[in-house]
Amino acid sequence: MSVGDTAWAVIAAAWLCWLVVSSTWSRVPSITDFGRSLLGSWLGRYVALAAWAGVGWHLFCQRP
Amino acid sequence: MRARPARSPRRWDTGTRRAARWTAGTTALLAFAAWEGTQSRRATDAHWSVLGTIACALVAAAVAGRHLQRKSSVSWVRDGFGAIGDDLRGRSTGGMPMLAGAGIWAALIVATISWDLYSFSLEVHSLPTLSRLFGDVTAHDWGRALIFAGWLALGACLTFAWRRGRPDEGTP
Numbered sequence: 001m002s003v004g005d006t007a008w009a010v011i012a013a014a015w016l017c018w019l020v021v022s023s024t025w026s027r028v029p030s031i032t033d034f035g036r037s038l039l040g041s042w043l044g045r046y047v048a049l050a051a052w053a054g055v056g057w058h059l060f061c062q063r064p
Numbered sequence: 065m066r067a068r069p070a071r072s073p074r075r076w077d078t079g080t081r082r083a084a085r086w087t088a089g090t091t092a093l094l095a096f097a098a099w100e101g102t103q104s105r106r107a108t109d110a111h112w113s114v115l116g117t118i119a120c121a122l123v124a125a126a127v128a129g130r131h132l133q134r135k136s137s138v139s140w141v142r143d144g145f146g147a148i149g150d151d152l153r154g155r156s157t158g159g160m161p162m163l164a165g166a167g168i169w170a171a172l173i174v175a176t177i178s179w180d181l182y183s184f185s186l187e188v189h190s191l192p193t194l195s196r197l198f199g200d201v202t203a204h205d206w207g208r209a210l211i212f213a214g215w216l217a218l219g220a221c222l223t224f225a226w227r228r229g230r231p232d233e234g235t236p
Contacts, residue, residue, distance in 0.1 A: 004191035008194075028164070
């Protein structure tokens with residue numbers, strides 16, 4: 001396993017741990033809170049959709 | 065023992081219709097993802113299918129969300145900057161855990177982007193970028209289909225989730 005793979009594994013584990021902790025502990029903001037806040041207005045929703053579209057085009061149509 | 069109140073026929077119809085719509089939509093999206101898995105990223109069909117999906121999501125978001133957004137864009141920006149300003153001035157309304165939680169989210173996002181940029185700048189085989197990791201998975205048919213299904217699910221969530229309920233559905 002290369003240095004880069006190890007670093008990504010650590011980052012992924014940190015994300016996973018924090019997602020679990022934040023969704024079970026109600027005193028810290030969870031991903032649901034961010035989603036609700038982001039998608040609460042037209043501007044936030046279309047910013048999120050633009051990012052989603054960019055990621056999709058990059059992953060499925062460009063050479064990564 | 066108290067008897068459970070009978071469900072009104074109207075509510076039952078709404079629930080059944082919603083379940084049928086959900087099943088049909090999920091099946092269609094999975095079939096679409098399975099087809100997309102057979103495409104290569106250079107194929108014209110793949111380009112058109114991704115562009116078509118993006119166009120459908122943008123139109124569906126506009127149609128489905130008419131009059132159902134919780135906030136205006138102006139108040140969303142104003143409230144967002146107001147909350148960040150309160151946090152920076154140490155006047156967070158959620159207390160210390162809320163502030164620390166927001167800090168951890170920010171640290172995770174910064175760490176991910178920084179490591180990706182660092183790997184990208186060095187261009188060494190032992191330091192793959194995030195898109196190269198995804199590229200290794202999407203090089204296989206099953207991987208491309210799986211990632212595409214996840215992307216579609218995320219898009220559906222961003223298009224339809226967290227709106228105000230319609231008055232006839234009884235949700236606030």
